[in-house]
Amino acid sequence: MGAFHSVPTEDNLEDLAERTGFSLEQVKNLHRRFKYLSGGAETLRKENLESISDLAFNPIRKQIIQAFFDKRNFGQNGAGSVQEIGFEEFLIVLANFRPPAPRITEEERETIKREKLRFLFNMHDTDNDGTITLEEYRHVVEELLSSSGAIGKETAKAISDAAMLEVASVTVGQMRPDEFYEGITFEHFQQILKGLDIDSKMSIRFMNVNTSNMRCGK
């Protein structure tokens, strides 16, 4: 973690580009952004991300930021969270949002889809027990609805409860009276979202040019 502390050379960047699938231009571009966010430091801390003004209105910004510090998203089989990340981790997390290449096999597409879904799943499954429990789900829905103000916590709970029941009914089918649906596993998660175009919905077009000067409101 945080292995990439030295000033990146061209070689390093190319190496990173190869590993993450970004183009060299994109990597350079993202590196500039990384430097900007971290205030020139080699590592990025949560506070850096929390201070992004554009992010302030995002209802699930906590989850998003947390995702960057979540070991599960770094590609290795780690778990738990870290305090600061280097550029490499930053890039690896962002690589989850690369759009799929135009010509890939069906299997590759499925893999990409699964990775994107996994990222989403990890965002919800905060305690890393492999399931999204009702509590976790409620939390997400509450956060989602928090931006619209007028809706009370009760409604959010009702909705997440209904959603949970829905998952249970779709995935498990009928349950015996004494059964209890513990939470959404990743398989169930895949199942309920299989109608969605995950690969297009979870993709960002990373610019090849430097856009940091073109921002408005910055």
Add this chain to the structure above:
Amino acid sequence: MVRVNKKVTSVLWLCVILSLRTLGSNGELVQPENPSAALTQRPLPPIDAVDDVPQAFPEEEKENLPVFTMDYPRIQVPFEITLWVLLASFSKIGFHVYHKITIWIPESCLLISIGLIVGAIMHSVHEEPPAVLESNVFFLYMLPPIVLESGYFMPTRPFFENAGTVLWYAVIGSLWNSIGIGLSLYGICQIEAFGVQDINLQENLLFASIISAVDPVAVLNVFEDISVNEQLFIVIFGEGLFNDAVTVVLYNMFTFVADMPVVDSVDVFLGVARFFVVGLGGIMFGFLFGLAAAFTTRFTSNVWQIEPLFVLMYSYLAYLVAELFGISSIMAIVMCALTMRYYVEANVCQRSCTTIRHVIKMLASISETLIFFFLGVVTITMEHEWNWGYILFTLVFAFIWRGLGILVLSQIINPFRTIPFNYKDQFGLAYGGLRGAICFALVFLLPENIGRRKLFLTDSIVVILFTVFIQGISIRPLVEYLVNIRRTHKMETINVEIHSRVMEHTIAGIEDLCGQWSHHYWKDKFKKFNDKIIRRILLRDNRAESSIVALYKRLELQNAIELLDAPLGDISAAPSVISLYEEKASQKASKKPKRKFLAADIQNMHDILSKNMYKIRQRTMAYTNKNTLGNNLQAREILIRRHSSVRRSIRPGSFRDPSMSKSQKYFSLPAGQSLERAFPVTALRNGDHETASEMGYPSTRPKLGPPHRYSSRGPMSRRLDTLREAAASDSSSRPSSVDFLNERGGSRPPSRSASRQGPAVQKAPVPTPRRRSTGGRHHSQDEEGPENEDGLELQPLAPPPGGREEPQDPFWGEVRNPLLRRHPSDPDNTRRF
């Protein structure tokens, strides 16, 4: 089926002709000074008519007060229009009697075929086709509904996500096609052998602009069914829409230019400038009128009877004003619909919302049907000018330029897209370029001073027929073969909604985070602006409502309505609503009919109904009272009630009470299938089915259920009674379920008899033991009591409608609902009685 259609149509048509003829000749008699000139009929020998009706018009008593008169010319125009519309509508019914026809053959093909048949009949009796299609009629009355519908039901979200691409294909693609085809045809005209040297460049361009208008309806139907990806769908949709606008602008320009003997370079420049003025002006007008409409509906809550009118009138006004100033009226009406829709639907009550949607759909459907219908008629009845060379080359060029255009434009746009179009998508886009109603109407309206008007007319009819028939029929197998997408049905579940929302926020957040910006960025900004300012001005109740909550409420309501309706459903709707999950099972199951109502099921239904129908009952009552509704209160109530019940059932402990958990689960678990099935059937009734109409734009149109299903919002008490009736009659015909009914009747005889007599019916379904067992619900039921009785007093019990004895099997049958299935075997079952 086709045979039946033909028969029906020809019989109908004969009736029409006969009646017109009789009436027409009578009209002559009444007003001899106004001979049959106005009539479409060939004048008949007057002897017939006199012989036919000698009594009705006793000429010698003319000075007296006539006992019976007939004045056909007075009603002629509306009368004939009505008959045409009816005829077209009847043929539409015909197609959907056997719905598989419309899967393999697009509806437009069928309509044209019917038109051809009618045309042939008219031709054989030397009838003139009706002069309904003339420039003003078309542009002022037929076109607006079609584009209004497209604009109003435009899937907003995907559209704005792909707005650039859509406009790129629509605007540049149209120009590309028009200019490409026009120039190529001009080249053909230079070849002496074809004998068409007299067509000059302007006329060629004019014709090319007409022929490049694509009509997406047929393609959209196909794409919807085989679920191509969303982007392809929206691009076809948007292209068809904006393409019309571009085409009409080009058309107007070129008709103007075609008159000019010489075209200066200045004129070309002015033409380009005008193009932008017209387009952007239309957008601006539409936007303004849309805002005005939205603002108006803020104050219409007390006059909800005419709420839908505001929407329609504002859109039409936008159209007319744009027409007045000669700017793009299509853009105006589309923009108006797009702008107002969101705010209007938040403002008006749900019933108005439903009405608006239905009326818009209906008008558009009729317009389009008529145009296709006339296309068929005109094809037969008009004189054609046939020129092999010109017509064949038009076909070839239309095909080639479309293909080339898509290929080239896609290569240019692809680097700017997150998900580029691959070759299969591009093939779908190119092959989906069917020509349709707009194209025909435009060419039909060509001014008479175009020398080769007839050739153009023939030519475009050939192109339309070719694309509609050949491409329209072959596109489904082709795309299916190419795209090889498994048929996944679009699921509308809360989870999907929640996670789509999560994904959007995530993407927006990540983009913010890494300093990229795209439409998510602008969407975020717009949303903030919208929430802060626009909503406050335009909405009556400006509390922001998340789409998740909206969907949740909608699903609740759907579930409820479904429960009310399910046993009365029509069998024909069943196959289309079978869910993804139950499909395989039901295919086997539906073959062996098992119609029986289990006592427990009925109990369940009553239970659910009595608890959850609050909102609907309220509405019914309000309707009778002509009161306005406080929608929010009731919606809230459902939410709260539901919330408590769901929470109870999800707790592990609560599952110990089987009766409890089951009934809760039954209602609360849409289980995929109930949501799914709600889509085609309930959506039309339900009204505020946003997504359904968004993506389901084409499919909802043909799938209108039989009319009697619209009465489904009838009073609750009657429904309950019908349920019982259904069950009772069912039990008499099928002994298998008698046991259960008896068992139930035995355990609770009073409720059963009471249910027939009135007020007690509402109480009956609520099982008393359960009420006690769930203390928390006491409250809400007490609250509900007076409501029930009110509803009952206002709505006298009607006898169950006849012909509905057959309960809807798919929903209540054993197989489809795993929760219901379990009841008979459940040892605790009797506890509830």
